[in-house]
Amino acid sequence: MELLTVLLVVIPLICAPITAMIADRRVAWALTLMMCLALAVISAMVLNDVTTGKVIHYELGGWKPPWGIEYVIDSLNALIAVIVAFIALITVIYGRKSAEQEIHDSQIHLFYAAFQLVILGLMGMALTGDIFNLFVFLEISSLASYALIAMGHKRQALVASFNYLIAGTLGATFFLLGIGFLYAASGTLNMADLAARFDDFASMKLVITALLFILIGLALKAAAFPLHSWLPEAYTQAPTMVTVLLASTSTKVAVYVLIRMLYQVFPQAYWEEMLLPGFLMLSGCLGMLYGSYKALCQVSIKRLLAYSSVAQLGYMIVGIGLNNEAGLTAAIVHMFNHAVTKAALFMAAGMVLMRLHTTSLDKLRGAGKTMPWTTGAFALAGLSLIGVPGTAGFISKWYLVQGALAQGNYLVAGSILGASILAIMYVWKIIETLYFDGSDKLHVHKVGSGKQIVADLPVATACCYLMVFACFYFGLYTSIPLEAAQTAVQAMMGNGGAQ
Amino acid sequence: MTTYLLGHLNYWLIIGVMMIGMFTMMSSPNLMKKLAGLSMFQTAVILFYVSIGKVEDGTAPIITETATRYANPLPQVLMLTAIVVGVATMALGFALIIRIRRAYNSMEEDDIHLQIQREELD
Numbered sequence: 001m002e003l004l005t006v007l008l009v010v011i012p013l014i015c016a017p018i019t020a021m022i023a024d025r026r027v028a029w030a031l032t033l034m035m036c037l038a039l040a041v042i043s044a045m046v047l048n049d050v051t052t053g054k055v056i057h058y059e060l061g062g063w064k065p066p067w068g069i070e071y072v073i074d075s076l077n078a079l080i081a082v083i084v085a086f087i088a089l090i091t092v093i094y095g096r097k098s099a100e101q102e103i104h105d106s107q108i109h110l111f112y113a114a115f116q117l118v119i120l121g122l123m124g125m126a127l128t129g130d131i132f133n134l135f136v137f138l139e140i141s142s143l144a145s146y147a148l149i150a151m152g153h154k155r156q157a158l159v160a161s162f163n164y165l166i167a168g169t170l171g172a173t174f175f176l177l178g179i180g181f182l183y184a185a186s187g188t189l190n191m192a193d194l195a196a197r198f199d200d201f202a203s204m205k206l207v208i209t210a211l212l213f214i215l216i217g218l219a220l221k222a223a224a225f226p227l228h229s230w231l232p233e234a235y236t237q238a239p240t241m242v243t244v245l246l247a248s249t250s251t252k253v254a255v256y257v258l259i260r261m262l263y264q265v266f267p268q269a270y271w272e273e274m275l276l277p278g279f280l281m282l283s284g285c286l287g288m289l290y291g292s293y294k295a296l297c298q299v300s301i302k303r304l305l306a307y308s309s310v311a312q313l314g315y316m317i318v319g320i321g322l323n324n325e326a327g328l329t330a331a332i333v334h335m336f337n338h339a340v341t342k343a344a345l346f347m348a349a350g351m352v353l354m355r356l357h358t359t360s361l362d363k364l365r366g367a368g369k370t371m372p373w374t375t376g377a378f379a380l381a382g383l384s385l386i387g388v389p390g391t392a393g394f395i396s397k398w399y400l401v402q403g404a405l406a407q408g409n410y411l412v413a414g415s416i417l418g419a420s421i422l423a424i425m426y427v428w429k430i431i432e433t434l435y436f437d438g439s440d441k442l443h444v445h446k447v448g449s450g451k452q453i454v455a456d457l458p459v460a461t462a463c464c465y466l467m468v469f470a471c472f473y474f475g476l477y478t479s480i481p482l483e484a485a486q487t488a489v490q491a492m493m494g495n496g497g498a499q
Numbered sequence: 500m501t502t503y504l505l506g507h508l509n510y511w512l513i514i515g516v517m518m519i520g521m522f523t524m525m526s527s528p529n530l531m532k533k534l535a536g537l538s539m540f541q542t543a544v545i546l547f548y549v550s551i552g553k554v555e556d557g558t559a560p561i562i563t564e565t566a567t568r569y570a571n572p573l574p575q576v577l578m579l580t581a582i583v584v585g586v587a588t589m590a591l592g593f594a595l596i597i598r599i600r601r602a603y604n605s606m607e608e609d610d611i612h613l614q615i616q617r618e619e620l621d
Contacts, residue, residue, distance in 0.1 A: 143591060162596070
């Protein structure tokens, strides 16, 4: 089992350069598919192994930690690895046609290579137990995603990618600076070692500075409320496949790192007394209200969903800020549920884009009659986004509200409800346009005459419905994400209490 | 006080470089200058790491019989990785700027934003 865990990083590392060298779109796609399939199988096996509370350690090159780099897999990061691997797998199956349509033939193998590098970076961030190693993986995944976003077919994609590059690098450099301060104080880079010896250097002022730099750097990466400005444009302009992957995994992994830092590097007792939990809750609450409100104002479906992502990240940040068992469980479960829900929604949006070459709502009036399957997926996944009972979105919001009420924090509970009402409004806005507005004749935009339109997308539709099905399945049978989250939370909160 | 100021001279300089870099990055409307600012900011962090590896009276970390104290080599090794990451970021940034310039015929942020707004209205 230890050897299997390192394969999660090694397979994409070997696969990506091979894909970049083979200039054939079918081989590139098949290679990516095989890679994702392997990762999905391995990560599912690893998750199955660790939900009991076991922790897997793998020492790279046989060097003993804290000197060598080690991979530490517990039920939290195994869950993250499963999210990344499965979303990537379904995205690859879903995205074959859309990638062929959006990416130029001569670049498509490079596109898939960069796609694999993003997965590599995210996997590495999830698995590593070494804080500097984490920075390197963070940069690998970020650099590859800047390149992928820039491949969007509109020229605005370039500007979106550049802005993301500036913001992302700034965040990563802040994170690096924080690691530097922490290293100067402690002399170690191993997370477990840092946590174990924390009391020796906790009194140094340096450590607070380190915490703040790390926090702000990660908040930029996770697009927490005031630092989210790069996200909407990047998700709107990126090619469909990239949007699906990034929206459902990359910010989640950053939130995961935030949780890891706050509970297993810096002990809970250290930052609890500061203003930090309150500040996280404030950022989260403002994020969900602002994101939902902005989503309501959008005309383009893709941008609407992107702003809704800002709002959903707010829920996770609030969950961390609540700083109790229910809140943290909600944050982790919401990472999983939101990944599934947003993947389904962006897949549906991608199919609209593929067939009609627009996602602008004022051009989609009455599309429900012409595209019943795609719009049906929208409506069903939208229910999960709102958090209707019986869907995945409900479970995490339920825990979140419980966490807020356990603290007697009615303001937070109120914000969650307020944001949910806004969510009903913006999902309704889409449904109203698609089903109830007088149906104009649908126009297919920007297609050269004589070009075959992608009329039916059976594979993509199937993938989309698989995700929609998952939204409902995980709403009724919550054991997989919930058990993993509860094991992880107990381990983390247990540590915090003991110290 | 003077010894404190002089003893930490490298840190003052690093803070200076960092602030100049960040200010350029945030205030300049020119994309190329933004990227230059970002590069300066990254360089300052690299200098910071190299500074914390310094041990008083320490020599280069190669085992010899005459030396008893060695500088810490680890931060420098870490920075080799960070430099590589920085180079990759710069390369990608320049590539993007070249393509932005081709697409919009401009490198000024305000100008590009105007063009994007016009595009959105269509």
